[in-house]
Amino acid sequence: MDLLYNIFIDPFAQMAATPDFLLQVLWEGFVTGTLYALIALGYVLIFKASGVFNFAQGIMVVFAALSLVGFYEAGVPAYLALIMALGVMGVMAIGVERLVLRHMVNQPEIILFMATIGLSYFLIGAGELIFGGETKSMITQELGLPTGSTVVDVAGGIVILQHIDVAAAVIAAILVAALAFFFSKTRIGRALRAVADDHQAALSVGISLNQIWAVVWFAAGIVALATGIMWGARSDVSFALQIVALKALPVLILGGFTSIPGAIIGGLIIGVGEKIFEVYWGGLLGGGVEGWFAYVIALIFLLFRPQGLFGEKIIERI
Amino acid sequence: MFKKIATGAVIAATALTMQTASVSAQETLFVPSLSYRTGPFAGNGIPIANGFADYFTMINERDGGIGGLKVVVEECETGYNAQKGVECYEATKGKGALVYNPYSTGITLQLIPKTPVDKIPVLSMGYGLSAAAIGEKFPWVFNYPATYWDQMSSIIKYIDGQEGGIKGKKVGFIYLDVGYGKEPIPLLDQLAEEMGFEVVKFPVGVKEMQNQSSHWLNVRKEKPDWMIMWGFGAMNATAIKEAAKIRYPLDHFIGNWWAGAHADLEPVGEAGKGYISANMAKAGTDMPAVQDILKYVVDAGKSQVSDRSEVGKVLYNRGMLNAVVVAEAIRIAQEMTGKTAITGEDMRIGLENMDLSDERLKELGLEGFTVPIKATCENHGSGGPIFMHQWNGSDFERISDLIPPMTDRVRAMLEEAADKYIADKPGWQTQDCG
Numbered sequence: 001m002d003l004l005y006n007i008f009i010d011p012f013a014q015m016a017a018t019p020d021f022l023l024q025v026l027w028e029g030f031v032t033g034t035l036y037a038l039i040a041l042g043y044v045l046i047f048k049a050s051g052v053f054n055f056a057q058g059i060m061v062v063f064a065a066l067s068l069v070g071f072y073e074a075g076v077p078a079y080l081a082l083i084m085a086l087g088v089m090g091v092m093a094i095g096v097e098r099l100v101l102r103h104m105v106n107q108p109e110i111i112l113f114m115a116t117i118g119l120s121y122f123l124i125g126a127g128e129l130i131f132g133g134e135t136k137s138m139i140t141q142e143l144g145l146p147t148g149s150t151v152v153d154v155a156g157g158i159v160i161l162q163h164i165d166v167a168a169a170v171i172a173a174i175l176v177a178a179l180a181f182f183f184s185k186t187r188i189g190r191a192l193r194a195v196a197d198d199h200q201a202a203l204s205v206g207i208s209l210n211q212i213w214a215v216v217w218f219a220a221g222i223v224a225l226a227t228g229i230m231w232g233a234r235s236d237v238s239f240a241l242q243i244v245a246l247k248a249l250p251v252l253i254l255g256g257f258t259s260i261p262g263a264i265i266g267g268l269i270i271g272v273g274e275k276i277f278e279v280y281w282g283g284l285l286g287g288g289v290e291g292w293f294a295y296v297i298a299l300i301f302l303l304f305r306p307q308g309l310f311g312e313k314i315i316e317r318i
Numbered sequence: 319m320f321k322k323i324a325t326g327a328v329i330a331a332t333a334l335t336m337q338t339a340s341v342s343a344q345e346t347l348f349v350p351s352l353s354y355r356t357g358p359f360a361g362n363g364i365p366i367a368n369g370f371a372d373y374f375t376m377i378n379e380r381d382g383g384i385g386g387l388k389v390v391v392e393e394c395e396t397g398y399n400a401q402k403g404v405e406c407y408e409a410t411k412g413k414g415a416l417v418y419n420p421y422s423t424g425i426t427l428q429l430i431p432k433t434p435v436d437k438i439p440v441l442s443m444g445y446g447l448s449a450a451a452i453g454e455k456f457p458w459v460f461n462y463p464a465t466y467w468d469q470m471s472s473i474i475k476y477i478d479g480q481e482g483g484i485k486g487k488k489v490g491f492i493y494l495d496v497g498y499g500k501e502p503i504p505l506l507d508q509l510a511e512e513m514g515f516e517v518v519k520f521p522v523g524v525k526e527m528q529n530q531s532s533h534w535l536n537v538r539k540e541k542p543d544w545m546i547m548w549g550f551g552a553m554n555a556t557a558i559k560e561a562a563k564i565r566y567p568l569d570h571f572i573g574n575w576w577a578g579a580h581a582d583l584e585p586v587g588e589a590g591k592g593y594i595s596a597n598m599a600k601a602g603t604d605m606p607a608v609q610d611i612l613k614y615v616v617d618a619g620k621s622q623v624s625d626r627s628e629v630g631k632v633l634y635n636r637g638m639l640n641a642v643v644v645a646e647a648i649r650i651a652q653e654m655t656g657k658t659a660i661t662g663e664d665m666r667i668g669l670e671n672m673d674l675s676d677e678r679l680k681e682l683g684l685e686g687f688t689v690p691i692k693a694t695c696e697n698h699g700s701g702g703p704i705f706m707h708q709w710n711g712s713d714f715e716r717i718s719d720l721i722p723p724m725t726d727r728v729r730a731m732l733e734e735a736a737d738k739y740i741a742d743k744p745g746w747q748t749q750d751c752g
Contacts, residue, residue, distance in 0.1 A: 014539075021535075021538070021539060024535065024538070025535055028531045028532070028535060031531075032529070032531060124356075128355075128356050128360070132360075132364070132624065133355055133356055133357070133360025133361060133363070133364055134360065134361045134364060134581065135361035135551075135552055135555060135581060135585050136585065137584075137585040137587070149563070160563065160564065160565070162563060231528070234528075234556075234559070235528040235529075235530075235552065235555065235556040235559060236528070236552060236555050236556065236559075236585040238358065238360075238361060238528070238551070238552040239356070239357060239358055239360065240358035240359075240524075240527050240528055240551060240552035241528055241552075243358065243524065243525050243527070243528075244525070244528055244529050246525065247525075247529070274532065275531070275532050275535065278532040278533075278535075278536070279532060279535050279536055279539060282532070282536070283536075286519075286521070287519060287520055287521050287533075287536065288495055288520075288521035288522065288523055288526070288533075290526065290532050291523040291525050291526055
């Protein structure tokens with residue numbers, strides 16, 4: 001009886017008794033979901049262009065953030081360091097295309113996937129060799145990003161809003177809008193969708209596969225840098241950050257591997273869902289449940305929509 | 319003919335290699351260093367490995383080694399991964415390893431069953447299996463200057479002193495959800511029952527180390543009077559930032575001695591002001607032996623530190639303390655066995671007869687560096703006191719006297735845990751200390 005009460009009554013009673021805290025939980029879930037969505041976006045971009053899950057996206061987030069901090073620590077002014085970090089991601093995109101992808105045109109997707117695993121280990125090694133393994137602070141203030149917090153009085157309690165979290169939400173929204181425009185309204189965007197459907201068919205109509213891949217990997221690099229800055233500002237820049245990127249997997253399952261809106265909605269559902277469950281129901285299971293709860297949400301969605309919320313439904317007739 | 323020549327060459331080369339290894343083992347003191355300069359915990363592993371290596375380099379440069387034999391430190395990268403740690407152990411044990419310092423509770427737990435078989439002791443200095451402090455049951459394992467259980471009891475004692483009684487208070491325990499973080503829970507639960515305080519636990523998975531907002535929302539919900547952290551690596555800085563974010567009073571947030579180093583607080587900076595942690599050794603360079611490290615190693619370009627200012631920081635000095643203890647055990651072993659080229663078995667004798675007194679520390683040029691460490695056949699954990707230091711926004715300041723553990727409570731629990739550990743291991747090697 002107690003168990004039923006703890007599952008079905010008590011959490012809702014807590015929500016009603018402390019609405020300010022509920023709002024805080026929802027806000028934290030929203031911010032975390034925004035960041036999950038940013039990570040997932042990087043995966044979606046590359047999946048759209050090559051049909052491959054880019055295992056290296058997590059380390060790309062770390063590598064981009066480390067490049068930025070590394071340039072700054074070497075004495076480069078913050079904004080110049082930001083441009084140079086973008087340059088690093090650009091060089092990496094061209095390098096990946098020239099040295100890895102170009103040799104794998106029309107290969108099975110699993111081969112491309114394996115190549116991204118190799119790339120991931122390469123970037124981990126290169127990152128540790130160049131920047132060292134120490135934890136580094138993100139140059140939040142130097143980049144002009146807001147710090148500090150605002151306390152809002154709500155329903156007899158308080159909600160604490162971190163300014164950097166607000167900035168993260170705004171930047172994520174701008175990035176999503178820009179990417180959505182890029183992929184739906186530009187020639188490259190349309191070419192990219194063609195490449196995603198069939199490499200050889202795209203080549204036959206004159207689309208430069210090499211150019212598309214370099215552009216997409218660079219776009220994923222930009223998203224990785226934005227994610228690295230935002231997540232680095234919330235915690236720190238360390239190689240442990242790449243593990244967080246795995247949280248994008250349930251987001252992708254939920255939202256669909258090919259959908260930008262799916263990544264956003266999926267990120268928000270996972271972010272808010274895991275916070276709510278951890279805070280109000282987690283104690284019943286000993287706490288620390290958010291590590292796996294995201295996958296439970298994704299699995300539940302999979303039962304009803306195997307292609308994800310916004311994924312393409314592929315019907316193959318035999 | 320070619321086949322015969324090739325076979326002969328291979329046999330000759332193998333014999334030569336074996337001979338070289340054997341000579342090398344006899345003419346040096348081989349100390350493997352299971353380090354982690356890569357991976358999620360590298361930020362903590364790097365200064366530890368540097369301090370450990372630099373002290374031995376200084377001993378070799380200044381004194382020509384120990385007892386006339388050079389100390390060879392060979393690093394093996396574990397990435398703080400238990401499986402890789404075991405691989406490192408297997409790869410180096412045949413080279414005449416004297417002692418293993420795993421720097422990971424997970425790796426320590428894997429090595430404990432191997433130590434009596436290979437006759438190479440493990441020194442898990444201030445970490446690992448707490449029950450291994452019972453020397454009769456764990457002849458090959460040493461975990462002084464204090465076990466996790468000793469340390470937790472000292473932290474509770476500190477809170478008790480600050481509150482004028484901990485009874486009726488709520489204590490939050492946030493920990494890395496691996497063997498290391500879970501290790502002190504039995505003692506914490508027991509003390510909570512005996513002393514009448516409430517414990518709320520917040521496990522943080524490795525994947526969530528930099529994503530702790532849920533945990534700190536729960537802290538805000540539970541409103542504990544004090545928070546204790548058993549964290550490591552990137553978890554620490556994130557936890558302190560999240561605590562500051564929810565406006566938890568940082569002077570009521572205490573980390574253990576793996577959650578209170580410059581590597582943890584420097585990325586946090588001013589936001590971490592007031593945070594407290596336990597420690598076992600003094601930070602700083604104002605000791606003759608550390609000055610010798612700067613002179614013989616760092617300034618001579620023989621160190622791996624990227625900056626001279628790294629010397630003297632909390633984890634660098636922790637690694638150095640580990641090396642001091644190993645060096646002292648080697649010296650004691652040489653003295654007691656009459657041999658200069660000692661073995662793992664001899665080293666065990668050295669570790670068991672450890673007596674790093676204040677006078678001895680002064681002789682070593684390390685006056686006041688750490689609490690005295692004295693081991694016996696029965697006690698491999700020393701049960702030493704700890705002290706608290708507090709982050710002032712840019713550095714640590716010591717804020718407490720030495721706080722001894724609750725030995726009367728802890729020892730009985732350790733003995734019980736040791737009995738339980740070996741109960742299902744028939745043939746487990748114990749020793750009689752009678």
